[in-house]
Amino acid sequence: MLDELTEKLERALKKITGQGKITESNISDTLREIRRVLLDADVNYKVAKQFIDNVKEKSLGKEVLTSVTPGQLITKILFDELKELLGRTGSELKLNPSGLTVIMLIGLQGCGKTTFSAKLAKYLKNKKRNVLLVAADVYRPAAIDQLKILGAQISVPVFSIDGSAEPVKISVEALKYAKENGLNTVIIDTAGRLHVDDDMMNEAAEIKSKVNPTETLFVVDSMTGQDAVNSAKAFHEKVDFDGVVLTKLDGDARGGSVLSIRAVVDRPVKFVSLGEKLDSIELFFPERMASRILGKGDVVSLVEKAQLQFDEKETEELEKKFKENRFDLDDFLKQIKMIKKMGSLKSLLAMIPGISSSMKNTDVDDKKLVVVESIIQSMTKDERRNPKILNGSRRKRIAKGSGNSIQDVNRLIKQFEQMHQMMKMLNKNSGKFSIPNIKNMRLN
Amino acid sequence: MAILPNLSFSKLKEGLSKTRGALFSKIGNVFSNKTIFIEDFSAQIEEILLESDFGVELTEKLLFAARKTFKDKNLNDFDDFITIIKNELLSELKLSSYPKLLKKNIAVPYVIILLGINGSGKTTTLGKLAHYYKTQNMKVIVGAADTFRAAANDQLKNWAVQANVEIVEGTMKDPSAVAFETVKLAVEQKFDIVLIDTAGRLHTNKNLMNELNKIQKVVSGLLTSAPHEVFLVIDGNSGQNAKIQALEFGNYLNLTGLIVTKLDGTAKGGAVIQIASNFKLPIKYIGIGEKIEDLEIFDPNNYIDALFSK
Numbered sequence: 001m002l003d004e005l006t007e008k009l010e011r012a013l014k015k016i017t018g019q020g021k022i023t024e025s026n027i028s029d030t031l032r033e034i035r036r037v038l039l040d041a042d043v044n045y046k047v048a049k050q051f052i053d054n055v056k057e058k059s060l061g062k063e064v065l066t067s068v069t070p071g072q073l074i075t076k077i078l079f080d081e082l083k084e085l086l087g088r089t090g091s092e093l094k095l096n097p098s099g100l101t102v103i104m105l106i107g108l109q110g111c112g113k114t115t116f117s118a119k120l121a122k123y124l125k126n127k128k129r130n131v132l133l134v135a136a137d138v139y140r141p142a143a144i145d146q147l148k149i150l151g152a153q154i155s156v157p158v159f160s161i162d163g164s165a166e167p168v169k170i171s172v173e174a175l176k177y178a179k180e181n182g183l184n185t186v187i188i189d190t191a192g193r194l195h196v197d198d199d200m201m202n203e204a205a206e207i208k209s210k211v212n213p214t215e216t217l218f219v220v221d222s223m224t225g226q227d228a229v230n231s232a233k234a235f236h237e238k239v240d241f242d243g244v245v246l247t248k249l250d251g252d253a254r255g256g257s258v259l260s261i262r263a264v265v266d267r268p269v270k271f272v273s274l275g276e277k278l279d280s281i282e283l284f285f286p287e288r289m290a291s292r293i294l295g296k297g298d299v300v301s302l303v304e305k306a307q308l309q310f311d312e313k314e315t316e317e318l319e320k321k322f323k324e325n326r327f328d329l330d331d332f333l334k335q336i337k338m339i340k341k342m343g344s345l346k347s348l349l350a351m352i353p354g355i356s357s358s359m360k361n362t363d364v365d366d367k368k369l370v371v372v373e374s375i376i377q378s379m380t381k382d383e384r385r386n387p388k389i390l391n392g393s394r395r396k397r398i399a400k401g402s403g404n405s406i407q408d409v410n411r412l413i414k415q416f417e418q419m420h421q422m423m424k425m426l427n428k429n430s431g432k433f434s435i436p437n438i439k440n441m442r443l444n
Numbered sequence: 445m446a447i448l449p450n451l452s453f454s455k456l457k458e459g460l461s462k463t464r465g466a467l468f469s470k471i472g473n474v475f476s477n478k479t480i481f482i483e484d485f486s487a488q489i490e491e492i493l494l495e496s497d498f499g500v501e502l503t504e505k506l507l508f509a510a511r512k513t514f515k516d517k518n519l520n521d522f523d524d525f526i527t528i529i530k531n532e533l534l535s536e537l538k539l540s541s542y543p544k545l546l547k548k549n550i551a552v553p554y555v556i557i558l559l560g561i562n563g564s565g566k567t568t569t570l571g572k573l574a575h576y577y578k579t580q581n582m583k584v585i586v587g588a589a590d591t592f593r594a595a596a597n598d599q600l601k602n603w604a605v606q607a608n609v610e611i612v613e614g615t616m617k618d619p620s621a622v623a624f625e626t627v628k629l630a631v632e633q634k635f636d637i638v639l640i641d642t643a644g645r646l647h648t649n650k651n652l653m654n655e656l657n658k659i660q661k662v663v664s665g666l667l668t669s670a671p672h673e674v675f676l677v678i679d680g681n682s683g684q685n686a687k688i689q690a691l692e693f694g695n696y697l698n699l700t701g702l703i704v705t706k707l708d709g710t711a712k713g714g715a716v717i718q719i720a721s722n723f724k725l726p727i728k729y730i731g732i733g734e735k736i737e738d739l740e741i742f743d744p745n746n747y748i749d750a751l752f753s754k
Binding site for chain 2: 145251
């Protein structure tokens with residue numbers, strides 16, 4: 001489905017290729033498709049509308065440079081705008097250097113608060129903080145037991161009051177307990193609640209006013225749909241929060257709700273959470289998220305990465321060497337490094353719109369690249385330039401030096417020789433042969 | 445949390461119409477040009493549907509059909525437009541007009557497995573279903589086959605106590621062993637309903653998805669006709685990813701129905717309507733609160749009325 005979308009976007013973009021300037025009429029189709037991409041990623045309807053208006057405003061009248069197509073230009077503007085909005089303010093977690101740091105987690109039911117609180121506890125423990133987890137969810141059956149079990153797994157104490165049904169009291173007592181026991185970081189796991197439940201929202205606000213948290217984090221399921229704007233707004237108005245945590249990102253949801261939240265409450269994402277293992281917690285990278293929202297088969301990041309990483313001159317140089325059959329192992333190494341700069345082979349494959357989904361699922365082993373790289377790096381300059389001198393003892397040395405088997409070395413040399421043979425043939429048959437070049441991967 | 449049982453339809457309606465008010469007040473302007481007002485009607489319905497997670501595809505499909513009917517019948521009124529949309533939607537949900545599960549109509553024991561991603565509300569729903577069937581005078585047993593999440597067993601046990609039903613606890617580490625035990629006991633002791641809770645899992649996790657297969661095999665190995673129902677539980681807050689979830693879960697197990705949870709907030713659950721429409725699956729129940737009785741049989745008419753109530 002994603003590929004289908006990308007194709008549609010491309011088609012819309014194609015229409016404006018070859019026109020010198022971006023105008024209202026030549027981008028309307030593109031904007032429609034962009035809207036669709038955003039809606040499919042769960043960006044709120046109104047937010048998407050506003051966002052597209054911004055992109056349109058920034059694009060209109062823009063001169064299209066000869067090197068890029070209007071489509072690429074808009075896509076780049078779109079991508080930059082997304083990145084900018086997602087990463088506008090710092091996303092660092094505030095921690096008091098001395099005294100108590102209190103972090104309060106709030107959110108809807110089932111968004112992943114309890115699991116995340118344990119992950120955060122582990123993360124902060126690794127940062128040499130003395131952490132206390134607080135089980136303030138007295139409503140969901142066994143929520144306290146769940147936190148206790150998780151706490152035990154990571155050797156972090158869990159504060160709870162058996163039989164108490166007063167989350168405010170539990171939280172206040174927990175702070176006392178932390179101070180008395182030399183613990184400097186308190187994480188309060190509150191019950192999941194609906195933003196329209198006034199009693200529960202008031203309770204959360206009361207906990208907040210009593211414990212005065214250093215950070216209040218709103219935990220959101222990355223699969224949330226359109227309603228994210230309503231819940232985020234209500235939590236923001238009634239409890240207020242400093243940052244957002246995006247959970248379940250190990251799935252394949254595109255997480256557009258994070259853009260909606262940013263648009264209505266303007267709070268940064270501070271962490272992302274991706275799995276049930278307690279160390280699967282990561283900091284937030286706006287660029288990565290922007291790509292994700294725009295879809296996996298994302299042309300933007302290919303264009304971006306290509307522009308940034310690929311030195312066209314170097315490519316031309318390589319191409320020339322190819323044609324003249326002067327391509328040696330050093331050049332081979334250079335090419336591998338260039339490819340590696342652009343990301344994993346699998347992710348590169350996934351970014352190329354024309355590639356079928358069956359192909360995308362083939363296991364591309366990046367480790368093989370590493371093996372090849374290490375073997376070439378263990379060769380001397382002379383050996384790289386002139387592989388013919390690689391006799392048995394040299395090969396043995398290279399294998400040992402690179403930590404690979406001699407078969408690996410033999411295989412590489414054999415493949416390289418075959419490549420040379422092939423090039424010779426190709427060069428004879430046609431003068432047009434060129435190595436697969438990023439220039440040919442453009443969308444238009 | 446003050447949830448009034450038996451008043452849930454009005455509550456659902458209230459929830460669904462919360463953000464509606466302002467929208468409809470705009471209507472009432474006089475239009476001189478029909479094309480313009482069809483466009484305007486479409487735009488307003490489009491906003492409702494898209495903001496309710498119906499997705500671009502289904503929204504466009506519904507609007508296309510509605511515009512055609514509207515033009516063909518030469519109608520003028522916005523209410524007519526809404527009626528057409530409602531009928532279109534109803535036909536997408538025709539499978540969901542599902543009769544109540546009655547003891548006299550079911551094979552015994554009737555085995556129901558609940559599946560879904562993490563946090564969708566499986567265990568809570570299972571507790572509610574146990575209570576619901578119990579109040580229908582059926583003999584109910586639940587199996588805590590979520591042996592993965594910390595304290596999931598305790599959570600279900602708590603519900604089992606509340607619902608006053610039997611439980612096979614997940615003390616064994618293997619979920620299929622729990623499922624096996626539960627069904628075996630149900631056959632031996634002539635239970636009517638078997639409810640099996642499973643661990644939440646993301647559809648992208650192959651290993652955990654394969655585990656579901658194993659549970660099904662074990663169950664049908666014991667009782668050929670089982671499982672009689674495999675319900676996918678979906679959070680009403682879900683966005684477009686829910687479709688992929690349904691597709692993936694459906695690849696591993698033969699789904700027979702959907703349950704939408706957390707519809708007591710402002711989320712409209714449109715993603716689940718897409719699933720019902722795309723995969724020809726009935727929506728069987730909806731969850732509308734945290735209390736054991738906060739479960740309802742899904743009624744497409746009520747749902748659609750609530751969605752478009754002014």
